[in-house]
Amino acid sequence: DAGVIQSPRHEVTEMGQEVTLRCKPISGHNSLFWYRQTMMRGLELLIYFNNNVPIDDSGMPEDRFSAKMPNASFSTLKIQPSEPRDSAVYFCASRKRSGQGIQETQYFGPGTRLLVL
Amino acid sequence: RKEVEQDPGPFNVPEGATVAFNCTYSNSASQSFFWYRQDCRKEPKLLMSVYSSGNEDGRFTAQLNRASQYISLLIRDSKLSDSATYLCVVNKGLLYGGSQGNLIFGKGTKLSVKP
Numbered sequence: 301d302a303g304v305i306q307s308p309r310h311e312v313t314e315m316g317q318e319v320t321l322r323c324k325p326i327s328g329h330n331s332l333f334w335y336r337q338t339m340m341r342g343l344e345l346l347i348y349f350n351n352n353v354p355i356d357d358s359g360m361p362e363d364r365f366s367a368k369m370p371n372a373s374f375s376t377l378k379i380q381p382s383e384p385r386d387s388a389v390y391f392c393a394s395r396k397r398s399g400q401g402i403q404e405t406q407y408f409g410p411g412t413r414l415l416v417l
Numbered sequence: 418r419k420e421v422e423q424d425p426g427p428f429n430v431p432e433g434a435t436v437a438f439n440c441t442y443s444n445s446a447s448q449s450f451f452w453y454r455q456d457c458r459k460e461p462k463l464l465m466s467v468y469s470s471g472n473e474d475g476r477f478t479a480q481l482n483r484a485s486q487y488i489s490l491l492i493r494d495s496k497l498s499d500s501a502t503y504l505c506v507v508n509k510g511l512l513y514g515g516s517q518g519n520l521i522f523g524k525g526t527k528l529s530v531k532p
Contacts (some may be wrong), residue, residue, distance in 0.1 A: 325476065333481040343461065343524075391461075405466075408462065410459070411460055
């Protein structure tokens with residue numbers, strides 16, 4: 301079975317440019333998470349969706365960041381305009397909520413390494 | 418106090434050694450606890466869940482002390498392939514709002530097993 305798919309795997313862009321990161325969760329998973337990882341701050345949750353609906357976006361750093369999940373199999377994280385301090389690895393993860401309660405094992409995609417010059 | 422705190426290491430140990438990692442968490446309402454493993458330039462992957470009674474999976478043993486808000490991971494007979502960063506993970510809990518399903522990741526403890 302395919303795991304979480306992210307694209308692109310690497311992105312190098314210049315300050316001020318728009319960046320769009322993409323994620324396809326594992327089929328049948330109904331929760332999706334966007335994380336950012338840096339050496340200084342570790343792994344931070346940016347936003348997460350349940351059944352395509354944003355539940356908690358308190359981790360989104362500022363208005364330059366936006367995320368959408370138009371359907372169960374696709375999500376995007378957009379940064380506009382990008383800044384050098386946005387350079388990080390961005391992970392998408394998905395999770396299946398079971399009928400017996402919350403199945404909290406999250407499965408991560410390979411990440412997108414973003415460098416903003 | 419940080420939500421999840423770990424010693425960053427690195428822990429440099431010879432093959433066959435036993436090594437233990439510790440982690441403390443600040444949210445007393447947390448209900449779920451995990452250890453994730455992250456290899457260099459890879460994504461985090463679940464290593465094991467941590468149960469109140471303690472649990473073992475092969476060479477790995479996890480312990481939870483709710484009173485002290487403390488989690489541990491013990492690796493016996495360490496292998497070269499155990500070299501990685503080990504992330505302590507705690508669910509957010511309702512006390513701090515948001516979904517109980519939110520996970521808080523520690524920054525990780527780096528382990529390097531040498532021949």
